[in-house]
Amino acid sequence: MARVEDLWVRKDRTRTPVYGKGMRYRAEWTPPGENKHRKSFATKAAAMDFLAEQVTGINRGTYVAKRRKVLLADYADTWQKNQLHQRQSSRGQIAPKFKHYILPSFGHRALDAIQRADVQEAVGEWSATLAPSTVKVTYGYLASMYKAAVLDGVVAVSPCVGIRLPTVEDVAVVPLRTETVQELADRIWRPYRPMVVFCAATGLRSSELRGLTWDRVDFDASMISVDRQLVGNNSSAPEWGPLKTKSSRRRIHVGAQTMQLLKDLREGPQGAGDVVFHSSGRAIMRGTAGEAWRDVRKKVAGLGDGWHELRHYHASQLISGGMSVVAVAHRLGHKDATETLKTYAHLWPSDDTRAAALTDGLISLVAHDLPMTGPESPQ
Known part of the structure; x- marks a missing residue:
């Protein structure tokens, strides 16, 4: 010092x-x-x-020696390339946030020329057109980049301090009805119909569902192994990556009718990379799966935003069937039961009625004591 x-x-x-x-x-x-x-x-x-x-x-400890001016756009490019700890799907989500929001706001400016007020102003501009959750994620990427810039000695301090973000309202999950899911399975593009049925019966995430391969199907035990997910964008040469969390790695049972569906698919044409679900032999990528969902939303009323709605449907059926929160968490591959409760607690039957029955009538009044017309205190 x-x-x-x-x-x-x-x-x-x-x-x-x-x-x-x-x-x-x-x-x-x-x-x-x-x-x-x-x-x-x-x-x-x-x-x-x-x-x-x-x-x-x-x-x-904030001293930074005089250095060449570094444009935010240049440092952002370097920072994104260094996000090796992120899953490929996560890195794919970072790039659009920089391209469409962060760089248009700051890309032409020097990294150390941006002040806290500038960041707050940009957050306000983003909030005018983006959902609060999207604003929060976008700002998070900007703040993480500046944190790295401070550690690298490129800037003395980060301007991402004390920024007020729009409130993200918690919206309770409203599961699809069974008749809606059935109509979805009947009216979505034909190659995607087996995916709808299987997802409703297993609750897999979209990337887990599309990445399932035949070597992960145990026909004798009626189980599937979920230990990887589909990544990348090459439908003719699919690639796999790690799951969302360590807890996502699991083996789950599959019912008899769903296993019969797999057996029927096994007898038909096979897909690239030995994937179970495919379209004309090509693996189904995230973009094409989303396109199929958006198309069927025009035909089926009440559908949500994407394939995750089938995961919510599966969870709701488990809960209504009386499964414990721990069992539901394992089935869905959640990090822990807390994550499950955070998402689905409102779907579990309330214990309030049962509580009333358990305590009702334990203490009673003698019938001739009513009505209470006597003096307020003993004479």
């Missing part, structure tokens, strides 16, 4: 000032682990004020 004594101002004795006409005072300071730095000023007061800022930065 530099000491104040190490930082000083002296009158510049050089006949021709280094930093231009009128520069009469030069500040000199030595940051920890670096050589001596110098900067000239016209007045002693300006030099002293500048040194005070350097001391404060060094003492707080």
